[in-house]
Amino acid sequence: MEGNLTLSALKPGTKGKITRIAAQGGLKRRLLDMGLVPGAEIVVEGVAPLGDPLEVKVRGYHLSLRKSEAANVWIEIEE
Amino acid sequence: MGEAALARMPKEKVVALAGNPNSGKTSIFNDLTGSRQHVGNWPGVTVEKKEGKAIYQEQILKIIDLPGTYSLGAYSEDELIARNFILFDHPDAVINVVDATNLERNLYLTLQLLEMGAKVVVALNMMDEAKKQGLDIKVDKLSSLLGVPIVPTVATRQEGIKELLAEAAKMVLKNPPSPLALNYGREIEGEINKLEALIGQDPFLTQRYPARWLAVKLLEGDERLQQELMENKKGSILAQLEKSRKALATVLGEEVEAVIAERRYGFINGIVKESVKRQKSLEERLTLSDRIDKIVTNRYLGLPVFLLLMWTVFQFTFKLGDPLVGVIEGAFESLNGVASNRLEAIGAPRLLISFLTDGIIGGLGSVLVFIPPIFLLFLAISILEDSGYMARAAYIMDRFMHALGLHGKSFLPLLIGFGCNVPGIMATRTLENRRDRLITILINPLMSCTARLPVYVLFAGAFFPAYQGWVIFSLYLLGVGLAILMGKLFKSVLFKGEVAPFVMELPPYRVPTLRGLFIHMWERGSCFVRKAGTIILGVVVLVWALSNLPPGVEYASPESFIGRIGSFLAPALAPAGFGTREAAAALIFGILAKEVVVGTLGVLYGVGEEGLSEVITQHFTPLSAYAFMVMTLIYVPCVATIAAIRRETNSWGWTAFAVGYSLVLGWVMAVLVFQMGRLIGTFLI
Numbered sequence: 001m002e003g004n005l006t007l008s009a010l011k012p013g014t015k016g017k018i019t020r021i022a023a024q025g026g027l028k029r030r031l032l033d034m035g036l037v038p039g040a041e042i043v044v045e046g047v048a049p050l051g052d053p054l055e056v057k058v059r060g061y062h063l064s065l066r067k068s069e070a071a072n073v074w075i076e077i078e079e
Numbered sequence: 080m081g082e083a084a085l086a087r088m089p090k091e092k093v094v095a096l097a098g099n100p101n102s103g104k105t106s107i108f109n110d111l112t113g114s115r116q117h118v119g120n121w122p123g124v125t126v127e128k129k130e131g132k133a134i135y136q137e138q139i140l141k142i143i144d145l146p147g148t149y150s151l152g153a154y155s156e157d158e159l160i161a162r163n164f165i166l167f168d169h170p171d172a173v174i175n176v177v178d179a180t181n182l183e184r185n186l187y188l189t190l191q192l193l194e195m196g197a198k199v200v201v202a203l204n205m206m207d208e209a210k211k212q213g214l215d216i217k218v219d220k221l222s223s224l225l226g227v228p229i230v231p232t233v234a235t236r237q238e239g240i241k242e243l244l245a246e247a248a249k250m251v252l253k254n255p256p257s258p259l260a261l262n263y264g265r266e267i268e269g270e271i272n273k274l275e276a277l278i279g280q281d282p283f284l285t286q287r288y289p290a291r292w293l294a295v296k297l298l299e300g301d302e303r304l305q306q307e308l309m310e311n312k313k314g315s316i317l318a319q320l321e322k323s324r325k326a327l328a329t330v331l332g333e334e335v336e337a338v339i340a341e342r343r344y345g346f347i348n349g350i351v352k353e354s355v356k357r358q359k360s361l362e363e364r365l366t367l368s369d370r371i372d373k374i375v376t377n378r379y380l381g382l383p384v385f386l387l388l389m390w391t392v393f394q395f396t397f398k399l400g401d402p403l404v405g406v407i408e409g410a411f412e413s414l415n416g417v418a419s420n421r422l423e424a425i426g427a428p429r430l431l432i433s434f435l436t437d438g439i440i441g442g443l444g445s446v447l448v449f450i451p452p453i454f455l456l457f458l459a460i461s462i463l464e465d466s467g468y469m470a471r472a473a474y475i476m477d478r479f480m481h482a483l484g485l486h487g488k489s490f491l492p493l494l495i496g497f498g499c500n501v502p503g504i505m506a507t508r509t510l511e512n513r514r515d516r517l518i519t520i521l522i523n524p525l526m527s528c529t530a531r532l533p534v535y536v537l538f539a540g541a542f543f544p545a546y547q548g549w550v551i552f553s554l555y556l557l558g559v560g561l562a563i564l565m566g567k568l569f570k571s572v573l574f575k576g577e578v579a580p581f582v583m584e585l586p587p588y589r590v591p592t593l594r595g596l597f598i599h600m601w602e603r604g605s606c607f608v609r610k611a612g613t614i615i616l617g618v619v620v621l622v623w624a625l626s627n628l629p630p631g632v633e634y635a636s637p638e639s640f641i642g643r644i645g646s647f648l649a650p651a652l653a654p655a656g657f658g659t660r661e662a663a664a665a666l667i668f669g670i671l672a673k674e675v676v677v678g679t680l681g682v683l684y685g686v687g688e689e690g691l692s693e694v695i696t697q698h699f700t701p702l703s704a705y706a707f708m709v710m711t712l713i714y715v716p717c718v719a720t721i722a723a724i725r726r727e728t729n730s731w732g733w734t735a736f737a738v739g740y741s742l743v744l745g746w747v748m749a750v751l752v753f754q755m756g757r758l759i760g761t762f763l764i
Contacts, residue, residue, distance in 0.1 A: 030154065030582050048475055061184060062585040
């Protein structure tokens with residue numbers, strides 16, 4: 001269902017809009033500070049050769065995060 | 080200078096430099112201060128503090144380089160240092176370096192600086208790249224929207240630096256502005272007002288913090304500040320805070336901190352929309368950086384490229400460094416010879432000659448031999464970092480290193496450790512997180528460095544000639560295995576509960592500037608000589624004294640202090656199978672540098688290095704020889720490594736811990752090997 005996916009489940013090339021950051025404490029702070037706030041657009045750019053972490057593009061820059069961290073970022077897929 | 084004269088002297092003006100990592104802050108710092116720099120540490124932490132002086136029209140400005148941060152929260156040491164400096168040291172101006180190609184995220188920090196009421200001048204850096212990307216930034220518009228002076232700069236070409244300095248000098252003379260009051264929306268504003276009113280009645284708090292800023296930070300759930308309120312018994316404010324956060328959570332339907340961050344980014348988004356025009360066609364095109372990434376982080380090519388680069392760094396550091404080390408060693412040997420001849424000619428006492436040549440000159444030599452690998456390694460690391468590859472290296476290796484409980488960036492320091500632990504430990508500078516950094520430092524000595532190889536070669540060659548390679552390889556494996564184990568142990572016991580998100584920017588690839596590379600290399604190298612050098616020299620002189628005193632004893636003989644210490648310690652080594660005075664003394668000398676173990680055994684058995692492999696077969700069994708090699712691998716890092724640990728952790732406590740744990744671990748492992756071996760032996764027979 002739309003809006004019911006986390007960033008970790010997305011395939012490279014998928015575009016989406018952040019709906020919620022479910023993390024706690026330091027990780028949540030870090031994600032918000034890096035611009036992953038509700039409403040922000042995000043694109044999955046790729047996965048590291050060993051399968052983790054992910055590379056995403058948000059606010060015009062590239063960011064990498066582990067899948068376990070990305071599992072806290074809820075996404076709504078854009079058409 | 081008299082007190083009256085001092086009072087008439089204008090107070091030194093302080094300008095802090097703040098900005099995101101990868102914004103070119105270091106280049107701006109170098110541009111502003113030139114060679115007038117000083118590197119130290121922030122008090123009590125491992126974070127580096129750089130200071131410098133800039134001169135503008137006879138006015139001297141002290142420039143403090145704050146740690147590069149994305150925000151000013153309290154979750155990382157870096158952010159807290161930057162934030163506290165601005166809050167409590169009240170810099171006369173803050174130069175905020177902003178990457179023009181990445182405005183949105185960079186302005187997030189700017190906004191927080193303004194909310195704190197800092198006297199901000201923005202250096203809008205990398206303007207050349209922004210233009211190339213088709214970004215048309217209306218600087219005047221941006222400046223009026225933010226309400227701060229903005230100076231466009233290209234730090235790598237030193238463009239705009241004079242203008243920046245002029246603006247900073249102007250700002251220094253101005254009064255602090257009132258803190259920026261961003262509108263967080265009706266609901267949140269209502270709660271901010273309630274908190275602000277309470278805070279406003281408390282002189283202790285208003286003296287320390289801007290009231291509104293404190294209210295917002297508390298709503299954001301800042302743990303550091305909440306704790307401070309608790310310690311100072313501000314119960315009514317904390318009670319109101321809890322009420323406010325609960326009320327907001329219900330009204331907003333999501334957590335307050337997310338909404339606050341969202342509003343900040345929303346505000347920035349509005350500003351950027353109004354002041355920046357994008358040429359779509361240019362922006363949509365794949366940048367050169369993206370194209371490089373397609374290869375470098377490619378599913379199949381990523382790892383081979385990474386391994387090739389790491390191999391290159393290793394070869395560059397040691398293959399290129401070793402001949403230079405040889406030259407330095409040779410130079411010190413001949414200096415030693417010349418000095419002792421001259422001193423003998425003028426009839427200096429034997430003890431004095433020995434002190435000056437073996438102690439002082441020898442000690443200086445043991446410091447300087449580290450210069451080639453350290454300088455070369457830091458040249459290589461600077462290239463990797465400034466080009467943007469280091470972040471990719473972490474990205475590629477993180478899966479593997481994370482499984483071992485470490486960070487992707489731990490790989491290079493550990494790899495370098497196989498060459499020499501000293502540059503290996505210094506390379507941990509690239510790790511931003513305190514926990515990852517300390518663990519990587521603590522386990523680095525378990526990477527078997529090349530200085531331990533002569534010991535293995537001697538013993539494995541004498542006792543296991545047919546399996547020499549396998550025996551040596553098993554020691555390397557043992558070191559790596561123990562490093563993984565210890566890393567996990569430290570992580571779960573010493574750093575329990577410390578959060579270390581990986582979330583890391585992958586900055587665009589950039590061509591490093593020669594100037595930046597050389598400044599970085601020089602800083603590291605000279606820092607090692609100054610800080611670690613004194614410790615190394617001190618220990619070399621101490622060991623010299625122990626082996627030559629009391630006066631009149633034969634060098635390192637049973638009657639010398641070191642001989643007596645050896646005899647005293649020997650029984651403690653007996654359970655490991657090598658409880659002899661010679662073995663104990665050799666291990667003590669090994670602290671100078673592990674390869675010294677071989678030479679010392681030669682001296683103590685009175686055979687020199689040639690007959691040594693013959694002689695040791697009379698004093699060791701194959702089993703005790705293997706236990707001795709295990710001990711040599713693990714027990715106490717060499718003095719240069721200890722000095723590097725002290726320098727990089729900025730703490731004698733951690734240094735003592737590193738020495739202590741390795742000594743205990745080394746002894747336990749050696750005893751385990753010997754006793755288990757004996758047990759297995761009796762069963763077999």
